[in-house]
Amino acid sequence: MAEDLKIISGNREEQYKSLVPQIKALLTGESDLIANLANISAALKEQFNFFWVGFYLIKNKELVLGPFQGPVACTRIAYNKGVCGTAWAMKETLIVPDVEEFPGHIACSSLSKSEIVIPVYINNEIIGVLDVDSEQLNTFNAIDEKYLKEILSLLN
Template sequence: MAEDLLINKGTKEEQYQALLPQIAALIEGEPDLIANLSNSAAALKEQFNWWWVGFYLVKNDELVLGPFQGPVACTRIKKGRGVCGSAWEQAQTLVVPDVEQFPGHIACSSLSKSEIVVPIIRDNSVMAVLDVDSEHLNHFDETDQYYLEQLVKLLSF
């Protein structure tokens, strides 16, 4: 198991290409979901220095806050509400360039300006979502979507 992350300062794609194998090594052989989500959130936050990165777990028909890095967050989100609840309901990644323009956006922090939410799917059912917020508009793109979707495949518990 790696104890230190090797931070890559190349292009965004190069950063993901260097980080994903490190996360895979961190979680390999570890059966505990919370440990794996915690290390994944920490690795993403450390590499990209995003405003907020974390997971919401599907529990009793709502998303419940899981491991995260960043300021305090909303604890529970209903299906279809906000970006997280919408990504869960649609079972697809949502990239939101300006959260103020997203209908029903839940403002856990007024400093969040853009967001990407990637569902974690197992057996055709969303089990959790990866939520990433930036304090910059238009921060996330197809590169983020591609690599974060690869990451959640590693985490499909």
């Protein structure tokens, strides 16, 4: 398959519905986790132009920066620290409309205003988190959560 995405406009849900099968095609037949995480990050960044999209992977009891698209980022995040560490500890999605109001938020970039973090599971084991940041307040909602989880399920 050619590694080109068909980028569409429209509402957020229509964009996800177009993107999910394209990501599935990118991942089909590829078993390397890092390659797949890199392509997921790139596809999300290209379709939505989010400020930052990437993965933190659990290594030695902390989150370590993995494949991402966007400006440089924090390299390590402790368990239960910041939005990413908290989502990992709670094992649940966190949607933060305004990062300034999240207790203990780690500001990797002062330009980030809202965030969604979703735990990544492979074979029912949490291996890290997907972190998506926006330069706008209140960017993320249940639609993002639904489709980002669907995309992450393609890793199994």
